[in-house]
Amino acid sequence: MTTTAEFHLTDADRASLPTPEEVAHYREHGWYLSRKLFTDEELDTLQAATERYYAGERDRELPVRPPRLAAWEPSHGPVQRHNDYVHYESDAIGAILRKPLVGAVAALLAGAEEIRIFQSTLILKPPVPGEPSNRVPWHFDKHYWQTSASENMLTAFIPFHDCREENGTITMVDGSHLWKELPSGEDSTRHFADRDNGELDAILDANAAHNGAEVVKIPMLIPRGHMSFHHCRTYHGSGPNLAGFPRRAVSLHLQDGANEYRRHEKADGGPVVYNHDVLVRRTADDRPDYADPAYCPTTWRGDLTTWRGAR
Template sequence: MKTFTYKFSQDQLALLPTESDIAFYEEHGWFISKKVIPDEIIDEAIAGSENFYRGERDATLPYSTGYSDWKPGDGDAVRNNQHVSYRKKELRKLVLQPIVGAIAAKLARTTEIRLFEDTLVYKAPITISDRGGVVGWHTDYSYSSNCTSKKMLSAWIPFQDIDENKAPLVVLDGSHKWSDTEHLRCFNNQNLKEIEEKFTQKGREIVEVPIILKKGQVSFHHCCTIHGSYPNCSNSVRLAFALYLQDYANRHQPFWNNKEQIHHFLDSMCRKLPNGNPDYSDPAIFPILWSAEDRY
């Protein structure tokens, strides 16, 4: 297991969530950090993203299907590319910023945070006559039913300032406490109101919270928090990196849907445990971002 030697300065320690912040996250299902990522790290990630879109790779995945991987000609309303940190060093450098894992560990009250998967998301500006650009309501856990833990969480890192016109991430406040949402897979459903009506009919109060961030801030949300995003109505591209994070206790579990066993794409890439199950702690695929061996 990797042993960390990173030690935070007093200024960095001040960036970690307080007990009050953690209580807010546990009640509402989301949290916004202070500015924690240096501009130069984000600027490197932007350059790496641009090179990635031009076809440059530092490593390649062994399979070409089973995950989202935008290619030129697919349209620009929303570009989704998964597992980019595996393929581009500048994005991996961003993922491995110790502060991201440390904040996530505090929020999840866990001794270790590992990457599960990542998604680079690009949204082109749209006009009122355009269609698309919406990410529909979903929970991240819906797409990871092979995971045992419901303490997993996501970090959302924009590469520029985000206001309500620039396709902010939007969460439904407190929705991580709702039942019957663990299979909410409506990422590609553009009609947010249509999905909301189903929640309203169950008597739930719908409180949409657009996550407004400055460059260098990071938002975190619980794996069962319902979220999506609005179209990009600004005059420039919106680029962001979404990291889905495991807590220490997360392990693989078999999962069936309509009598068909479901396998996650990464199950075929990571090493196997003695019982044959995928090892979700394989550092080659699921690097440790923070552990109790790190020193605050």
């Protein structure tokens, strides 16, 4: 079990935390571009570990296969690769993704004293401009996390290299995390990879119109070692990779310490199921435990108020 003493920030780390003004910007706009949080050496180590992962190296495998698991393998060909639970299956990948500084940044943005990993997805977007899977349509993460009680969850997008529009960087819809959903409930973007891009475009436009808002798209221009963070209700997507090399990244989904499982029902009355629900341990009242350290390790715990504005 990780102890509080293990969550340590150096003076150099302190200079990399968001300022109060930047936290306020995140709360207003739904996204944040960080300072450099990973060294070049850490990213070299991370990329080497992911190459071994793609070659089949695992420190452990999931005991059961969840129903909606993203698990690219070579037989799938040159499509966009998505592999979930890489922080669980690879010790080398997990050790880097659990860096306390990343958790501390997330804690300030979310206004929390504890941050846990919720999910991690390894992504490779091949340099194939016409590959349909390379375009990620508009969606927001909370639609996947309907069984999570928290409204403060967030995602860190961690590219292994400079990430620009040319290679299909992640793009945010500014301020969309503040929008109210359509009363009909027809704006869910769950399972976007299985759906027509035009349908997701129409949902975004309808949601903006319902809120009297303009769709303002902000491409995240991310230097190597930096990353973007976005709120769980921020619409985002990405375009094709027009560069001559793969776009490599990890999408690191994070939960605040207050998050827990809550039952959520589909339109037919059946329960929504997240992949964790067949993997994590059970709570005393027999619910999936989203604090299970095997799958949802803590990456930050502590009061950061003393760090605010201390530059």
